[in-house]
Amino acid sequence: MNAMMLSDYDVFLFHEGSLQQAYQFMGSHVRNDSRGTYTEFCVWAPNARSVSLAGSFNDWNSAGYELQKWNREGLWAVRVDGDLTGETYKYEITTLSGERKLKADPYGFASEKRPQTASIVYDLEGFKWSDEEWLEKRSGSSIYDKPMFIYEVHAGTWKKKDGKFLSYTELARELIPHVKEHGFTHVELLPVTEHPFDRSWGYQSTGYYAPTSRYGEPHDLMNFINECHRNDIGVILDWVPGHFCKDAHGLYQFDGSFAYEYEEERDRENYTWGTANFDLGKGEVRSFLISNARYWMEVYHIDGFRIDAVANIIYWANQGEQSPNEGAIGFLKKLNQAVFDYDSSILMIAEDSTDWPQVTSPVHYGGLGFNYKWNMGWMNDVLDYMETPPAKRRDVHSLMTFSLLYAFSENYVLPLSHDEVVHGKKSLLDKMPGDYWQKFAQYRLLLGFMCAHPGKKLLFMGSELAPFSEWKDLEEIDWHLMNYDFHLKFNSYFKELVHLYKGAEALYELDHQSRGFEWIDVNNSDQQIFSFIRRGKKENDHLVVICNFSPIVYHGYKVGVPHADFYREILNSDAGKYGGSDQVNPAPLPVCHETYHGKAGSVVMTIPPYGTVYLKPEYGRGE
Template sequence: MTDTILSNITDIEGEEMETVTPTDYNIHLFHEGNLFDAHRLFGAHVYRDDSETFTAFCVWAPNAKQVKVVGSFNNWRGTNYEMTRVNAEGIWRIEIPLDLTNHLYKYEITTNHHEVKLKTDPYTFYTEKRPNTAGIVYSLNDFEWTDEDWLASREACNLYQSPMSIYELHLGTWKKEEKELIGYREMADLVVPHVLEHGFTHIELLPVTEHPFDRSWGYQGTGYFAPTSRYGTPQDFKYFVNECHRHGIGVILDWVPGHFCKDAHGLYQFDGRHIYEYEKELDRENYTWGTANFNLGRGEVQSFLISNARFWMEVYHIDGFRVDAVANIIYWANQGNQGVNEGGIAFLKKLNRAVFEYEPSALMIAEDSTDWPQVTSPVHYGGLGFNYKWNMGWMNDVLTYLETEPDERKHVHSLITFSLLYAFSENFILPFSHDEVVHGKKSLLNKMPGDYWQKFAQLRLLLAFMYGHPGKKLLFMGTELAPFSEWKDLEQLDWHLLDYDMHHKFNTYSKELLKLYKDTKALFELDHRSDGFEWIDVNNVSQQIFSFIRKSESPEDFVVIICNFSPQVYYQYKVGVPKASYYVELLNTDRGSYGGSNQVNEEQLKVKNRGYHGKPCYVEMTIPPYAAVILQPFHH
């Protein structure tokens, strides 16, 4: 933590706060890249000193000739509102002897080339609703949190040995009213019961940082310290998080520290020069997305971004971050995997150290498509310092396998097995995210080959395989409805599908699968240890059946999982199993109540004490078509 200097200054609610007056020390830390509460120094802050109330504005603009603050309090004219340059490195500040709470403001920056720019404060806590872009002077103090129990349980929880099933959510398209966006408060009251009913443990929000364009989904941001005003106020967003926490649901933010939007009011060419982004065009320009890459080697940018992460945890009680596009931070954006960005790697290590120093129970999840080693190893062991990483390789391999016609799957058998060669090299999350169901990629259901019935059967099988495979889980919103259409990012989810029999049955299945997952320690307790997984039969290429064991800490607490990726039914099929008196079905994805053909094993499966599949005994059972069966042992 950076040293803080307390004074008798109080904010307008009368609470003691850290001084907003720059000191030589915190200015030094800022330029060095080590001021991790920079939002206390920069931005707009209203405070009382003795009997007088002031609003202080502070901004970093090293190449500006002049900076004025303009807004609704001075008719957007900066005469007599010139800011004072505090130091040679370009910090500007002004104190105005007024309470400007709820006033609009921007910075009027005159560049070295005498161009005048109107810029939104990079540290503003709240902005006008799009398409307007001014910052709003805003206090973040008047909200009463009631999530103490959640915060205490979070501290006590062992993340790695707990179930984690994440619901990835885009607030703008989950549900709409008359095609209008629903606000944070109403969304909380709708989403929380849905997430609880379906058994998810966390919500992951697509970026809520302020952004100009709805269809960027928040990934091209302009206001990193401002929850988007599309859905309401900062206090409304606190209500959303608080309601999640009160009901035992964690909240993860999608967060984009690699690149940002180039709109004129934002960070790009902030003072006429490239101060937040790299100066060199090849390093700066992210041609794929039309954005600018943050200059992660610059101290002031490091202070900005690391402060931002800690700000969301401190002010909004966020439980962690899914860090977007880590590949574009590890490697230079326009050099592929040829050019390692040492500054980017140093930034990621510094970020993760600072986050875990502030909150040891945080989730820091890398969305990383590379094979860079030790992404989820601590920095002091030579790693990047994340504690989770999306397993993009598993996702791509499994979807490629399932999109292959069944009679051709024998040729791509290893796509299912390959992930177990590296499954324990990192702490993985298995993701079926929004990225897999947009831009013509089709929905998960519609990726499955075959007829109507076969598509549903294979989607049930896919999710059962996912929840049986080592690693925590993430599903994009709407997966529980089994939509035929891919994500339509201007419309709400296809809620009407629940009126149709097969979709309703799939929805029932998804709830029961997640309940079983959370109730079965063998499915999550040893996710990140190789002794939690054991193949039974990995070589059945002709029948396309994979069987394996998942284990918990307790030797007698395990499950046997059999996945049949063919359309055939197999009767009296032998499966080698560990010793037990008998086995029973915990789950059969072919149950009639799920929309299946009801090829189930209702009776206890008696163990035959002869070796098979390298195991001391076996059971004989019915293997349903396109289905997974989970067996639980019983011992006398």
């Protein structure tokens, strides 16, 4: 990262809310020029009476290390002779009321390991990237017509070593082969910005520019991302620009005033999470956050962001009525424009549970400017359906079909995330009703249906092992399950399913276009069977998908299909090798060329209990 000296124009942009690289002069930087080597510190504290520097280099005695106020808007700076790389520091701020606060650097590139809270002067230069091929491939292609299956990971509990966290280096060595083996295209890391409390999972941050020191140094995280890219794996960061934690060393009442947060209590206090909401209409806050996004892209080569709690950003918090927060909405638009101006191939994924329109439409078309949105409606409806006793599913049939009424109104990711397997919600496997065998069968069915439904995919770590226990956020995932037959067979099914998904253009090329999906039979609520077609871009490239959400086997079942000579079963979740009852269709299914279900022909087949079947058309003589 090149050092950039502060100009009057930079200062204007910073306060106006349009500076995208504030990290190049804010925070601490070692400089070399005609005056020699020195370390420069710059901080924004608009209502401070005075600001001094305390650190390991001056025995935490700030006398003689006063920062000078540059302008009336509250920028303060000081130069200290010498290279202070590796030294710890805080800003000692005297408020207008005379109170003294010790604050970590909002722009600090590294932090002490908890429970210590000081910032560290860190040189981000020096890491040798070798991911040019990945970056070139990413910039030269569009994700919209590509497969995307995201593996959501909490770095602290994916795996542990002697009860301790794996380092970024160890994660690179162990997580990446696991991700490749299972076919995931991306890793999404729950927030890795510095945070004081392990069980906040990173969602309550104090250091937006500092990768958490729990797992190592910034260069170690760079290495993890670099190795992901060298193995054709994208890296998405969970990012929280809506609110921040209120620990004393962090952003809250930074200079004694509400600099980063709203002044009004009803707007500021996020009582649900015990945090403070960013004032997203304030210029300096916008520059802080938009620069932070640019920082992670430019310095760490990340491939995208999952923006947390967009509903809390769009609407004013803690008010009885849902009224739009125009300042925050303006921030989201400005953020997305800035990101895509920098790199149009970046993923900007909104975790949004509202019905706000055009979330994934460009700003110049009146949208918020994201390119993806979590489909929370699909997730809630499908899990509600799956948790309904099979005998009663006919009464809630529309839960499985409703999503197709709006599936192409936005660009969606289908999420089965950490939020669905924690806090007493049970694991995905344990949500399934019935006995041991039935739970596994329905879990295979669920994931088979998910892979065939329009939209990109996301699954939380551990779910590929089919755990009975929900996520235990102080322990590693249940690796011991691979010693048990049903879990091992499920894992084999999952790997084959994901690899099939990635190899079948019909399952992803037209994810966001209505011509990529067509119902065959949408109304069979009595038998709880759904059948539909997924289409690719090429003529005749399609798959027929049949999902049976009942425990009944149907022999001689007739399904309408598009024109072909035969259909071959390429996936059956009930296959014996996966732990199923082996109600499969081993031979090619000849097409009867008479109209059925409104289609040009039909096949007669076996429908497995609690099963997903994918059929591929063949032309010519079947074997």
